Amino acid sequence: MPRVVIAPDKFRGSLTASAVAGHLARGLCAAVPGVEVVLAPVADGGEGTVEAAVAAGFERIPAVATGPTGEPVETSWARRGADAVVELAAVSGLDLLPGGAPAPLTATSRGTGELVNAALDAGCVRVVVGIGxxxxxxxGAGLLRALGLRTLDRDGHPVxxxxAALVDADRVDLKGLDPRLGDVDLVVACDVDNPLTGPSGAAHVYGPQKGASADDVARLDGALGHWADLVAAATGVDRRDAPGAGAAGGVGFGLLAVAGAGTRPGADIVFELTGLAxxxxxADLVITGEGSFDAQSLRGKAPTAVARVAHEQGVPVVAVVGRCLVDAADAELAGFDCVLxxxxxxxxxxxxxxxxxxALERIGERLGTQLAERLGASR
Known part of the structure; x- marks a missing residue:
């Protein structure tokens, strides 16, 4: 019987990656009873990263941590042996803003640091942090505070x-930073190369997506520059221009400059954790996809990374997406046999x-029928 790997990302706002995979599998099995289906939901380091790890055999660890505006949120991280996966979107993400009200000046990454701390407490020695x-x-100041760093104003009070409040900081105190960070392999799953500040930085590029006005953007960019000055003075190294420093509102910078992390493409890390290759x-066929397939998808997002893995092994790959804004020629160049x-x-x-x-189940059924016909003809 044929073997099909179903490795989609989420359909944001509609279905999780696991749910997308399940619907496609039902359609395939209806068309080809006995087909071997391997469900391998994927992510690119953002929302769904913990879910992908759990689907690959990691244990989901429930937790309560600080949400983006300070309220406690119920969340989780994933563990397999000494490996941990922490997802920023699941604790400090846009979808967790109370009532959906933007808070670009005051939102914090503290909860993500609390989850990293939980992984360290559990004895994990490799921690992957997906920061989309x-x-x-x-x-990344909030994350680092949760790990023991202090940001103090001129009077010695915590900021x-x-x-926005980073502009009030006078110095950074590293003495209380968790010493276990020196012994852990901390990996940032990051798919952007923005610096921390400037026209291509965290505030200018991503601030408006988080509700920041033009005045807010200028204020945040100035505050981040001041923060980078203080961190450089404390550590002796200036990482504000490091690729990925501007990721996730500068969380990338905090992890790189203070916590000793390194960065890798998010999809590659998820594939490694889940054993996608x-x-x-x-396999006889790989099916991947996401909710919106557009030009950004061709720049290393999860479905294109799946297509690359399939292409390297000579396996046909189909993208099943919510909507397609990519022309057929570009999709073919990216390694897709077709897009539905x-x-x-x-x-x-x-x-x-x-x-x-x-619709996913009908598409799965049609793909199953076509696969059976193709394999039958080849035999």
């Missing part, structure tokens, strides 16, 4: 949370967004 989808622009080896959309299958954008499951 943040609500904050605090330069409050949020990016092993799953793809010898739930919008076209459901008959409208509205129907696809409201309930993409039935």
């Amino acid at each position: 989808g943040s609500a904050c622009t605090d330069g 409050v949370e949020g990016g 092993r799953a793809v080896a010898g 959309t739930t919008t076209e299958e459901a008959g409208s954008v509205e129907a696809s967004l409201a309930d993409p499951g039935p």
Whole structure:
């Protein structure tokens, strides 16, 4: 019987990656009873990273941590042996803002640091931190405070949370920083190369997505520059221009400059954790996808990374997406044999967004039929 690997990312706002994979699998199995289906939901370091790890055999560890505006949130991280996966979006993300109200000046990354601390307490020696989808622009200051760093004003008082308040900081005190950071392999899953400050930095590029006005952007950029000066004075190294320093509102900078982390492409880390290459080896078909397939998708996001893995092993790969804004020639150059959309299958954008499951199952059934016909002809 044929073997099919189903490795989609989430359909944001509609279905998790696991749910997308499940619907496609039901359609495939209806068309080809007995087909071997390997479910391997993926992510690129943002939302869904912990889910992908859990689907690959990690244990989900429930936790309560500080949300982006200071309220406690129920969240989780993932563990397998001495490896941990922490997802910023699951504790400091945009979707966790109370009532959806933006808080670009005051949102904090503290909760992400609390989850890293929980992983250290559990004895983990390798911690992957996926940093996509943040609500904050605090330069990673909140995360580092949770790990023992202090930011003090001229009177020696702690500076409050949020990016805007960093302008009030007079010095950074590293003495209380958790010494275990020196013994852990801390890896940042990051797919952008923005610096911390300037026109391509965290505030200017990502601040407006978090509700920042033009005045807010200028204020945050200045505060982040001041924060970088203080960190450089404390550590002796200036990492503000390091690729990825501006990721997640500067959380990348905090992890790189103070916590000793390194960066790797998010999708590559997830594939390594989940063993995607092993799953793809010898498969007859790979199905991947995401909610919106656009030009950004071709720049290293999870489905394109899946296509690369499949192409390297000579396995055909199909993208099943909510909507497609990429022309067929560019999709082919990126390694996709074809791209199918739930919008076209459901008959409208509205129907696809409201309930993409039935469309995914019909697409899965059609792909199963085509696969059976192709393999039958080749035999």
